[in-house]
Amino acid sequence: GAVVSQHPSWVICKSGTSVKIECRSLDFQATTMFWYRQFPKQSLMLMATSNEGSKATYEQGVEKDKFLINHASLTLSTLTVTSAHPEDSSFYICSAATPGQGLVGYTFGSGTRLTVV
Amino acid sequence: QKEVEQDPGPLSVPEGAIVSLNCTYSNSAFQYFMWYRQYSRKGPELLMYTYSSGNKEDGRFTAQVDKSSKYISLFIRDSQPSDSATYLCAMKRLGGSEKLVFGKGTKLTVNP
Numbered sequence: 001g002a003v004v005s006q007h008p009s010w011v012i013c014k015s016g017t018s019v020k021i022e023c024r025s026l027d028f029q030a031t032t033m034f035w036y037r038q039f040p041k042q043s044l045m046l047m048a049t050s051n052e053g054s055k056a057t058y059e060q061g062v063e064k065d066k067f068l069i070n071h072a073s074l075t076l077s078t079l080t081v082t083s084a085h086p087e088d089s090s091f092y093i094c095s096a097a098t099p100g101q102g103l104v105g106y107t108f109g110s111g112t113r114l115t116v117v
Numbered sequence: 118q119k120e121v122e123q124d125p126g127p128l129s130v131p132e133g134a135i136v137s138l139n140c141t142y143s144n145s146a147f148q149y150f151m152w153y154r155q156y157s158r159k160g161p162e163l164l165m166y167t168y169s170s171g172n173k174e175d176g177r178f179t180a181q182v183d184k185s186s187k188y189i190s191l192f193i194r195d196s197q198p199s200d201s202a203t204y205l206c207a208m209k210r211l212g213g214s215e216k217l218v219f220g221k222g223t224k225l226t227v228n229p
Contacts, residue, residue, distance in 0.1 A: 006160070034216070041125055044161070044205065044219040093160050095217075106217065108153075108160030 002028050002098045006109025013084055013116055021079045021112045023094035029074035030096035034106070035067075038091040050077055084116040120144050123206055123220025132229050136193040140206035140220045143187065147208040147218075150182050152191045155203045155222065164204075165191070196227045 003026040013019050023033060031052050036044040048064075050056040050071035058064045068080040077096075081088055092112045098105035123140045130136055138152075149168055153161035165180045167173045167189075173180045179192040189208075193200055205222040209215045 004160075009158070041221065043121070043123075043221045044207075044217075046216050049216065095160075106163070108162065110160045111158065113158065 002026075002096075002105075002107045004030070004094060004096050004107045004109040006094055006112060008112055009110060010113040011115070013114070015085055015116055016083055018080055018082045019084055019114060021081075021092055021094075021114075023077050023079075023096070023109050025075050025096045025107070028096075028098065030077070030098075031074060032097040033071055033077035034095040034097075035069060035077075035079050036093045036095065038093060038111075044093065047079075081114065084114070086116045089114055089116045120218050121206065121208060121220045124223055125221045127224040127226060129226045129228060130196055132196060132198060132227055134196050134227070136196050136200070136225060136227075138191040138193075138204050138206075138223050138225070140189050140208075141187055142189070142208055142218075144208075144210075144218075145184075145187070146210045148211045149209045150180070150189050151207040151209075151217070152178075152180055153205045153207060153219075155205060157202075161205055196225075198227045198229050201226045 005024045033050045035047045038044045047062045048056045048058045050069045052071050056069040071077040094109040095106045098107045121142045151166040152164045155161040167182045170182050170184045177194045181190045203222040203224045206220040207217045
């Protein structure tokens with residue numbers, strides 16, 4: 001089946017530094033990638049939707065200059081958390097719209113646990 | 118009021134029990150209803166989905182949607198320890214670009 005590979009699975013960084021998270025679709029082309037954030041005991045919250053070759057669409061309240069999304073190819077999308085702060089510590093998950101599965105096909109990455117110290 | 122409400126639990130049951138997981142929602146425009154299973158430190162995986170109202174069965178799992186009550190359920194029969202995970206409901210409106218709206222997830226533990 002379709003697989004989305006997400007790296008790193010966990011990262012610890014110092015406050016003020018930037019962190020890049022990668023999601024790669026294996027064996028299929030992901031024209032649309034979704035980025036979510038999940039705080040403990042909370043819902044997956046959509047941060048932004050990215051389409052290959054165009055600018056990402058950010059959800060209300062998500063700072064586009066802080067969470068930079070690049071979807072330069074059909075198999076790779078990246079999320080960069082710039083000038084990270086402890087409140088950015090969370091579980092970040094990407095999801096790709098999976099071809100051939102109609103309107104409900106979304107394949108999720110395994111997530112990245114970010115801790116900012 | 119949140120768009121999707123789900124009791125986070127935790128829910129602990131003995132092996133073999135029937136498990137009932139539920140979500141309520143407020144947006145009547147939702148047409149697709151999904152259940153995801155998420156193991157610790159992993160991304161969610163799709164278990165089942167239903168379009169509009171009705172029931173759907175897949176092995177030990179049954180999904181039900183009652184649009185008149187804005188209430189969806191997932192039943193797990195003959196629950197197994199391997200079913201221990203967090204179960205998230207998710208919904209979306211009609212349209213390929215519509216986003217998924219998730220519940221908080223219910224943490225289930227099936228004890229051997």
